[in-house]
Amino acid sequence: MKKISIYIFKTITFVLMFILTFTILSYVHLSMIRSSDLKRQNKKLKSIENKYKEYQANGYYDFSLDNYDNKKLNEVKILASHNSYKKKGSIVGKLFVGLGDSFSEAKALNYSYNTLTKQLMDGIYSFELDLRYRRNNFEVTHVPIVDNSSNVVSFKNGLKEIKTFLMHEENSFPLIIILEIKNDYMWLDPFIKDIKEEEFIKLENLLKEELGSYLYTPKDMIEGYSSLTERINDKGWPKVSELKNKAMFVIHAGSYANNYLNLKENNEQILFSATYKTNLNDNAPFIIHNNLDIDSINELVNKNYIVRTRIGDTLNYSDEDVYKALKSNAQILTSDFTVARSDLNEYYYILDKYTIVGLNNDWNCKS
Secondary structure, three states: OHHHHHHHHHHHHHHHHHHHHHHHHHHHHHHHHHHHHHHHHHHHHHOHHHHOOOOOOOHHHHHEOOOOOOOEHHHEEEEEEOOOOEOOOOHHHHHHHHHHOOHHHHHHOOOOEOOHHHHHHOOOOEEEEEEEEEOOEEEEOOEOOOEOOEOOOEHHHHHHHHHHHHHHOOOOOOEEEEEEEOOOOHHHOOOEEOOOHHHHHHHHHHHHHHHHHHEOOHHHHHOOOOOHHHHHHHHOOOEHHHHOOOEEEEEOOOHHHHHHHHHOOOOOOOOEEEEOOOOOOOOOOEEEOOOOOHHHHHHHHOOOOEEEEEOOOOOOOOHHHHHHHHHOOOOEEEEOOOOOEOOOOOOOOEOOOEOEEEOHHHOOOOO
16 A cells, blocks of 8 residues: 555656646747747848838839829728737647637737838738737737737837838828737746836837828827827828828727726827727727628718727637628728738738728628
C-alpha cells in the first residue's frame, strides 16, 4: 500500500511539474511573438518608402462606383476591415484559448490581415484597431499573450504608416479608424494598464504629433456650433472633397467613449466617439450597430448618424447578411472577408468589384 501511495505521489508530482514547465515555456514563447512582430514592424516601416516607388496614385476612384467628391461623408458606403491588425498567431496560444474558453472560439481566431499599407493600397479606408496601453506606449493587439500576433504592435508606427500613405495619395478617401480600447484579460500581461484621463491626453497628443494636418477632429468639424449634432443637422457632414487626405479616429461605443465625452469639452475633442443606439449623445455622431436590422439602421441614418454594421461574423457570412447590409444605409460595412485579408483567395466586394458606393438610391441593392 505504501509503495502505491509513493507511486501516485510521484506521478502527480511529475504531471504538475510538466504542466508548470509547459506553461512557463509557452508563456515565454508567446511573449516572444510580440517582440518578433514589433521588430518586423520596425523593419517594414524603414523600408515602406520602397513600396511607393511603383505605386500609381489614382485616388479612391479605382475602387468606387462613381466620383463621390461632392457627396457628404454620410452619403457614401464603404467596406471596412475588422481587427485590421491581426495575424494568425501561435497554435500554442489557440490551445490555451481552447482550454480556457472553447475550441470553437480558438478556431474563430484563425485569420490574418495584410499590413495597413497594403489594405490602403487595395481600397480599404476604414480599420478597426484594438488599442491597449503597455509600458507607456499604445499597442494594438487582440488578446494579450494568447492571441497577440499583430501587424501594428506599435500604434505609433501604425500612424506613421497611415501618414506615409496620405502623403503619397492626395485623393485618398477619408480614413475612418475605429479604436476599440480594451481592458480585458489584462491579468495575462502585468505590463498593460487601463486607459484613463492621463492616457487619453497622451493619445490625443500622439495623434496630433504623428499626423499633423492629416488629422481631422471634432474640434475641426464643430465650428461655432454647440454640438456636433447641431452642426450636422444644420450644415450636414463635410463633403468627401473636404476630407480627402484626412484621417478620423473614432472611439468604439462603450464605456471608454462615454468616459472620453465626459472628460472633454465638446469643442476640444480630438477623437470622435461612437455610441450604441440606446445611448445617444449630441457629440457622438457615429453609431455601432452590428445587428443587421434594416429599419433600425435606416432610422439612425435618416437622423444623420454614420452607422457601422457587420457583414456576418469572423467565420462566415451569408447572402442574407449581404442583402441586409446593403439594403440598410449603414455607411461602414465591416467584414472579415474583404481584400484586406492575407489568407483568403476570394474576397467580398460591393457589386463584385467596389469597396465604395453611394447609398441605395444610387444603385440596385439587389446585386
